[in-house]
Amino acid sequence: MAILGLSTSVFAHDYKLEPKKINDNTWCFLGKLEAPTKNNGGFMSNHCYVNTGKNYVLIDAGATYELAKQAYEKMSEIKKLPVSTIILTHEHDDHWLGASFYKKEFNSKLIGSSLINKNYNENSKTRMFKMLSEDAIKNTSIIKVDEEIKEVKTLKVDEVEFQIIPIGRKAHSSDDLFVYVPSNKTLFASDVVMNGRITSNRDGSVIGQLKAVEMIEKMDYNNLIPGHGFDTSKNAINETKQYFTLLKQRVLEAVEEEVGAANITKHVKMEEFKDKALYEELNSRNVFDAYSELEFYEEE
Numbered sequence: 001m002a003i004l005g006l007s008t009s010v011f012a013h014d015y016k017l018e019p020k021k022i023n024d025n026t027w028c029f030l031g032k033l034e035a036p037t038k039n040n041g042g043f044m045s046n047h048c049y050v051n052t053g054k055n056y057v058l059i060d061a062g063a064t065y066e067l068a069k070q071a072y073e074k075m076s077e078i079k080k081l082p083v084s085t086i087i088l089t090h091e092h093d094d095h096w097l098g099a100s101f102y103k104k105e106f107n108s109k110l111i112g113s114s115l116i117n118k119n120y121n122e123n124s125k126t127r128m129f130k131m132l133s134e135d136a137i138k139n140t141s142i143i144k145v146d147e148e149i150k151e152v153k154t155l156k157v158d159e160v161e162f163q164i165i166p167i168g169r170k171a172h173s174s175d176d177l178f179v180y181v182p183s184n185k186t187l188f189a190s191d192v193v194m195n196g197r198i199t200s201n202r203d204g205s206v207i208g209q210l211k212a213v214e215m216i217e218k219m220d221y222n223n224l225i226p227g228h229g230f231d232t233s234k235n236a237i238n239e240t241k242q243y244f245t246l247l248k249q250r251v252l253e254a255v256e257e258e259v260g261a262a263n264i265t266k267h268v269k270m271e272e273f274k275d276k277a278l279y280e281e282l283n284s285r286n287v288f289d290a291y292s293e294l295e296f297y298e299e300e
C-alpha cells in the first residue's frame with residue numbers, strides 16, 4: 001500500500017528544472033540567480049543540451065549528479081538520446097560536478113578546461129560538497145576531464161560542428177572556454193557573461209573580462225548563453241560589459257585620487273547594479289580585487 005504524502009525525497013528543494021528552448025537544436029537549464037544553498041540544491045548555474053542528430057552534446061553539466069539526472073529526464077521527454085560529449089567551460093564546480101551522472105550513464109567524453117584535472121582530485125571537497133545537503137550532493141563525484149583544451153579545437157558530432165575557443169588569458173577564471181555552434185550562430189560564453197546578478201571575480205581579472213567581452217563582440221551570434229542569467233539574446237552581454245567598464249574606470253579614477261585600499265569599497269559602489277542579485281554578497285569583494293589588480297595598472 002502506498003503511503004500518502006511520502007515522496008521519493010524527504011528533502012524539499014525549491015527549484016524546478018525546465019529546459020528553455022534556445023533554437024531548433026539547443027535547450028538550456030537556467031539556474032537560479034543565487035549562491036549555492038540547501039534550498040536550491042546547487043541549481044544556480046546554466047547548462048545546455050545540443051541535439052546533434054543521434055546524440056546530445058552538453059555545454060557544462062550542472063552542479064550535482066542529482067541535477068544532471070533530473071535534467072536528462074526532462075530532455076528525454078523531448079527526445080531520448082545518449083550524451084556523447086560534454087564540454088566544460090571552466091573549473092568552478094557548479095558547472096561540472098554533474099558530469100559524474102553522464103559519465104556513469106553514458107561514459108560521455110569530457111572535454112574542457114585543463115584546470116579541472118590540475119586543481120581537483122577524487123578527494124577534493126569542493127564548494128558544493130560543503131554547501132549542499134547530503135541528499136542534494138549524493139552520488140556526485142569528481143571525475144577527470146578526458147581531453148584538455150589548450151588551443152582552438154573544432155569538434156564534429158554527427159552533423160553539428162562545435163568550435164571550442166580558449167580565451168587565452170585570465171578572465172572569469174585562469175582558463176575559460178567559449179563554445180560556438182556556427183550552424184545556428186549560438187555562442188556559449190561561460191561565466192565570462194552573466195546577467196541579472198553580480199559576478200564573482202575572485203579568480204578573475206577586470207582587464208581579462210574586458211578583453212573577453214571584445215572577443216565576443218567580434219563574433220557573429222544570434223544567441224549568447226551566459227554562465228548564469230536568463231537573458232540568452234544578443235543583449236545578454238550588456239550588463240557584463242557595463243559592469244566591468246565602469247568598474248575599471250572608477251577604480252582607476254580612485255587610484256588617481258589616491259583613495260587607499262582601506263576606503264576603496266566605500267568610494268566605488270557600482271550603484272547601477274544594486275538591485276541585481278548577489279550585489280550585497282559579491283560587489284564589494286569585486287571592487288576590492290579590482291583595486292588590487294589596477295593599483296599599478298598601465299594601459300596595454
Ligand SMILES: [Zn+2]
Pocket residue numbers: 045092094095191227228
Ligand atoms: Zn559559475
